Amino acid sequence: MAFKHWPLVRDVRFAQKCNRFLRGARKRRPELNWEEFHRIARHFKTDDMGSFPERGYLFQLASDQPADAQVVEVGSWMGASTCFIAGALRGAGAKIFAVDNFQGLSTCGEDSAWYNRHFQKLGAKSTLEIFQKNFADLGFTLRAEPFVSDSLAAAQTLAAKRGTIDFIFIDGDHSYEACKADIVAWAPFVKCGGVIAFHDFGSRADGVTRAIFEETKAGRFAEIIGVAGTIIAFRM
Numbered sequence: 001m002a003f004k005h006w007p008l009v010r011d012v013r014f015a016q017k018c019n020r021f022l023r024g025a026r027k028r029r030p031e032l033n034w035e036e037f038h039r040i041a042r043h044f045k046t047d048d049m050g051s052f053p054e055r056g057y058l059f060q061l062a063s064d065q066p067a068d069a070q071v072v073e074v075g076s077w078m079g080a081s082t083c084f085i086a087g088a089l090r091g092a093g094a095k096i097f098a099v100d101n102f103q104g105l106s107t108c109g110e111d112s113a114w115y116n117r118h119f120q121k122l123g124a125k126s127t128l129e130i131f132q133k134n135f136a137d138l139g140f141t142l143r144a145e146p147f148v149s150d151s152l153a154a155a156q157t158l159a160a161k162r163g164t165i166d167f168i169f170i171d172g173d174h175s176y177e178a179c180k181a182d183i184v185a186w187a188p189f190v191k192c193g194g195v196i197a198f199h200d201f202g203s204r205a206d207g208v209t210r211a212i213f214e215e216t217k218a219g220r221f222a223e224i225i226g227v228a229g230t231i232i233a234f235r236m
């Protein structure tokens with residue numbers, strides 16, 4: 001095991017990085033519940049799907065939603081990003097529809113190889129149970145509705161929700177064609193003035209960058225509202 005993965009070393013590195021991030025975050029947005037962010041971050045301290053600035057930005061975007069907000073996440077994996085969103089939502093009616101095949105099925109070649117390795121290590125065929133356990137451990141079960149489905153099939157099943165969603169986070173299939181199809185399928189779900197955000201803009205997943213760039217140029221989104229790491233967010 002690499003030195004940085006030794007439990008004690010990992011915990012010290014986590015505390016240093018998290019505290020550094022929180023010092024800045026508390027200055028920028030002192031009114032947000034960063035204690036809750038910290039609780040969720042501790043739970044996911046071994047997760048490597050996002051950086052502190054990215055997780056913090058998701059938490060901030062979700063905090064800025066109205067009470068009882070309706071959220072869709074495309075690509076939830078084990079629920080880390082989903083929990084950062086859930087922890088910031090307010091109101092008993094707030095809900096996240098977490099759309100994922102929960103099997104790491106993807107048309108993006110690099111991602112498929114990565115998922116295969118991870119599923120071998122997990123010794124499981126799906127991440128749904130892990131997703132549900134993470135939600136239960138953090139007390140968010142009532143906020144989540146996992147939707148076990150291919151993204152585009154889910155967009156058809158949930159068609160009645162078009163124009164009603166406050167916030168969508170897309171982090172599913174990272175190929176150009178799939179990301180483009182996700183934008184076309186899911187952007188109409190966001191209500192006017194709502195937010196759509198993407199992971200991996202400007203990352204090595206260049207298909208994602210290209211798809212978002214083309215859709216931005218074509219006027220799909222009203223305005224860019226922020227960037228943190230490889231997350232980019234737009235108002236519709």
Ligand SMILES: C[S@@+](CC[C@H](N)C(=O)[O-])C[C@H]1O[C@@H](n2cnc3c(N)ncnc32)[C@H](O)[C@@H]1O
Nearest residue numbers: 049075077080081100101104150151171172173
């Ligand atoms: C990068 S992971 C999501 C990570 C998660 N958002 C986080 O930050 O913790 C991408 C997820 O998208 C899912 N996925 C890929 N293609 C999909 C598709 N066409 N439909 C549904 N889910 C898909 C995979 O199963 C995987 O769980």
